[in-house]
Amino acid sequence: MSDKARSHSSKNRIKSIVLVSLFTAMIAVCSFVSVPSAVPFTLQTLGVFTALAVLGGKRGTICIALYVFIGLVGVPVFSGFSGGLGHLSGATGGFVLGFIICGFCYWIITKIFGNKTAVKVIGLLTGLLICYLFGTIWYTAFYLKAFNPSEFLTTLKVCVLPFIIPDLVKLCVAIIIDRKIPQSVR
Numbered sequence: 001m002s003d004k005a006r007s008h009s010s011k012n013r014i015k016s017i018v019l020v021s022l023f024t025a026m027i028a029v030c031s032f033v034s035v036p037s038a039v040p041f042t043l044q045t046l047g048v049f050t051a052l053a054v055l056g057g058k059r060g061t062i063c064i065a066l067y068v069f070i071g072l073v074g075v076p077v078f079s080g081f082s083g084g085l086g087h088l089s090g091a092t093g094g095f096v097l098g099f100i101i102c103g104f105c106y107w108i109i110t111k112i113f114g115n116k117t118a119v120k121v122i123g124l125l126t127g128l129l130i131c132y133l134f135g136t137i138w139y140t141a142f143y144l145k146a147f148n149p150s151e152f153l154t155t156l157k158v159c160v161l162p163f164i165i166p167d168l169v170k171l172c173v174a175i176i177i178d179r180k181i182p183q184s185v186r
Helices: 003-032 044-055 057-072 093-113 117-143 149-180
Strands: none
Touching: 003 044, 003 057, 044 057, 044 093, 044 117, 044 149, 057 093, 093 117, 117 149
């Protein structure tokens, strides 16, 4: 490999590290922003969606995994300025861990079908649905300590239904942000 190629490869690696770090921090900042409503929600999913849409499946999923790891070791990056294993093993831990699954899902879909806007939207929607499913199963099985269909439906009504429209809005905002960021940044 020539010196020029090595230098270019090194610059790309540094650029990737910087972007992953910035978007990981963005997810953390978004998790601190709470929007008051009948059921308050954070902008955490906006950060997740934006990282995936802008950086792509691989780097976006790395951002999400890094964010979850940082929170797992106790840095207060989760909603309500919380962190640690206790948060991840609590009621909403399945939804936070579901972000990683969302990332992998998005990564697979965009790897197979490309990076067109419609594919990105389908990838994010599919990932969100899987995140909802994983989080709901987590909540009913581990938090309620009983898994039965009626509890699952009740959990869907409480933990998912109020967040569908806000999450769809956040998904649209992430796609708009993605389309506005110049290709050179990526």
